[in-house]
Amino acid sequence: MKTINIIGSGNVAYHLIENINTLPDFRLQQVAVRSKEKVLDLVSGDLIVTDIKNLKPADLTIIAVTDDAIKLVSDEIPYQNHLVVHTSGTTSMQMLNDKNRKGVFYPLQTFSKSRSVDFKNIPLCLETEQENDLKCLKVLAQQMSDKVYEISSEQRKSLHVSAVFVSNFVNHMYAIGDKICEENNIPFEILHPLIQETAVKITSLSPEEAQTGPAIRHDEKTITTHQNFLTNETFKNIYKLITESIQNV
Amino acid sequence: MKTINIIGSGNVAYHLIENINTLPDFRLQQVAVRSKEKVLDLVSGDLIVTDIKNLKPADLTIIAVTDDAIKLVSDEIPYQNHLVVHTSGTTSMQMLNDKNRKGVFYPLQTFSKSRSVDFKNIPLCLETEQENDLKCLKVLAQQMSDKVYEISSEQRKSLHVSAVFVSNFVNHMYAIGDKICEENNIPFEILHPLIQETAVKITSLSPEEAQTGPAIRHDEKTITTHQNFLTNETFKNIYKLITESIQNV
Numbered sequence: 001m002k003t004i005n006i007i008g009s010g011n012v013a014y015h016l017i018e019n020i021n022t023l024p025d026f027r028l029q030q031v032a033v034r035s036k037e038k039v040l041d042l043v044s045g046d047l048i049v050t051d052i053k054n055l056k057p058a059d060l061t062i063i064a065v066t067d068d069a070i071k072l073v074s075d076e077i078p079y080q081n082h083l084v085v086h087t088s089g090t091t092s093m094q095m096l097n098d099k100n101r102k103g104v105f106y107p108l109q110t111f112s113k114s115r116s117v118d119f120k121n122i123p124l125c126l127e128t129e130q131e132n133d134l135k136c137l138k139v140l141a142q143q144m145s146d147k148v149y150e151i152s153s154e155q156r157k158s159l160h161v162s163a164v165f166v167s168n169f170v171n172h173m174y175a176i177g178d179k180i181c182e183e184n185n186i187p188f189e190i191l192h193p194l195i196q197e198t199a200v201k202i203t204s205l206s207p208e209e210a211q212t213g214p215a216i217r218h219d220e221k222t223i224t225t226h227q228n229f230l231t232n233e234t235f236k237n238i239y240k241l242i243t244e245s246i247q248n249v
Numbered sequence: 250m251k252t253i254n255i256i257g258s259g260n261v262a263y264h265l266i267e268n269i270n271t272l273p274d275f276r277l278q279q280v281a282v283r284s285k286e287k288v289l290d291l292v293s294g295d296l297i298v299t300d301i302k303n304l305k306p307a308d309l310t311i312i313a314v315t316d317d318a319i320k321l322v323s324d325e326i327p328y329q330n331h332l333v334v335h336t337s338g339t340t341s342m343q344m345l346n347d348k349n350r351k352g353v354f355y356p357l358q359t360f361s362k363s364r365s366v367d368f369k370n371i372p373l374c375l376e377t378e379q380e381n382d383l384k385c386l387k388v389l390a391q392q393m394s395d396k397v398y399e400i401s402s403e404q405r406k407s408l409h410v411s412a413v414f415v416s417n418f419v420n421h422m423y424a425i426g427d428k429i430c431e432e433n434n435i436p437f438e439i440l441h442p443l444i445q446e447t448a449v450k451i452t453s454l455s456p457e458e459a460q461t462g463p464a465i466r467h468d469e470k471t472i473t474t475h476q477n478f479l480t481n482e483t484f485k486n487i488y489k490l491i492t493e494s495i496q497n498v
Contacts, residue, residue: 067470068470090463108440108442108443109442109443110446110450110461114454115450115453115454121442122442123443125439147442151435155434155435157474158429158430158432158433158435159433161429161475161478161479162426162429162435162440163426163443164462164463164464164488165422165423165425165426165429166425166443167443167462168461168462168463168464168495169422169487169488169491170419170423170444170447170448172464172491172495173414173415173418173422174414174419174451174456175456175460175495175498176411176494177411177414177415177456178411178455180407180410180414184407184408185404186400186404186407190357190372190396190398190408191357191411191412192451193357193358193370193372193396194357194412194415195419195448195451196449196452197359197366198416199419199444199445199448199449201359201364202420202423202444203441203445204364205363205364206427206437207420207421207423207427208427211420211424212359212416212420213416213417214413214417215413219316221317222316225339226409229406230410234490234493237490238418238490238491239418241483241486241487241490242421244483245421245425245487248483249421249424249428
């Protein structure tokens with residue numbers, strides 16, 4: 001039975017704790033948080049510390065805090081020569097303090113506390129300095145998820161940029177659609193099936209094959225009509241730029 | 250039993266024919282296409298005409314051709330005083346020739362011939378000049394789909410612009426993510442779960458509530474890192490513009 005310490009209480013930390021609680025071969029040893037209330041529904045009070053200095057050594061320590069805090073938090077860990085990983089898509093593994101063995105455990109998913117997630121379907125991107133630590137991390141990852149990848153710090157950086165495009169920017173496209181619907185008294189739900197089909201389509205076609213619409217058809221008449229329709233200057237510029245990009249890929 | 254003529258053999262026409270063949274209260278009377286081969290797997294040869302002039306009057310005629318051809322095709326219909334609709338998201342109902350009663354039957358979905366679609370889940374946007382025709386169109390639409398909406402020409406125009414954002418532009422975000430992955434030897438499938446979750450999320454949260462990522466967090470350090478990472482100028486400009494838009498909504 002391996003022991004795990006978690007530092008943090010944000011969305012990633014919360015879902016990790018929830019999941020570790022269900023694993024037979026791993027035991028949540030301690031959780032370090034700023035305020036106890038955030039995880040009291042998942043962890044019994046005696047396992048929670050509010051000062052990182054009070055953590056006891058564990059086989060694995062997972063730092064699930066904001067990117068800016070990773071360095072500081074890893075400096076404060078009171079033990080050494082143990083495996084310490086962070087969960088960030090953008091932070092280099094080298095940002096972790098040298099006193100412990102370094103690694104990364106990056107779950108590539110968008111987390112909201114209010115939505116439960118099926119960890120089995122979340123790609124876990126692993127990286128460690130030492131080969132042996134990778135084995136340990138893999139055992140944990142494979143108990144949590146069916147999708148485990150070895151991804152270097154350099155690859156992870158590019159993966160995070162891709163994720164911003166396919167998730168954050170995609171969601172903003174939804175937000176613009178929502179706003180246009182609202183202004184024209186159309187229920188946004190009318191677009192839900194199209195949104196779902198567009199997302200499902202690329203599991204069987206490449207995005208290039210799946211591209212439809214006035215831009216790829218070079219239907220300049222419709223493109224002009226749409227641009228004239230848009231009164232919001234930012235939306236108009238986005239329409240223009242993405243249309244050009246579709247036509248030039 | 251009402252009769253239906255279909256003009257066209259593109260993706261929308263194809264899926265409509267496929268669906269009408271399954272309905273008990275409607276009968277496909279004739280199909281007008283340029284080349285017979287395209288629909289021979291769905292329609293027996295004697296029902297197919299290659300000249301619109303050879304169509305016989307039907308209770309409903311559905312013009313499912315490219316936007317530019319709608320006017321011409323509706324001019325060529327050899328009968329009058331029957332209900333004739335088009336299936337376009339962008340074309341005004343008034344584009345149809347005055348000799349017949351006008352309407353619109355716009356299925357709001359992205360169609361590929363190679364993917365079968367579940368019509369039950371496709372929103373059908375209806376519009377007619379005459380109240381009685383709307384009733385007829387509704388009967389057909391409700392047998393095909395659970396999602397039937399009355400949408401005016403003006404609303405349909407805005408709906409189509411929204412659809413370009415939430416589907417065509419979203420797919421282009423996928424294409425950019427795919428490209429970045431490819432350049433860094435990462436399998437694009439690693440992003441599939443994130444893509445699916447991002448799409449499913451907005452069925453329970455508004456896009457505004459669902460927004461995550463460096464832009465909405467005003468995480469300028471990550472934003473700068475990402476922009477420096479992107480060597481493709483167009484992708485860099487898209488990153489910049491959408492980030493600004495997320496921050497200003």
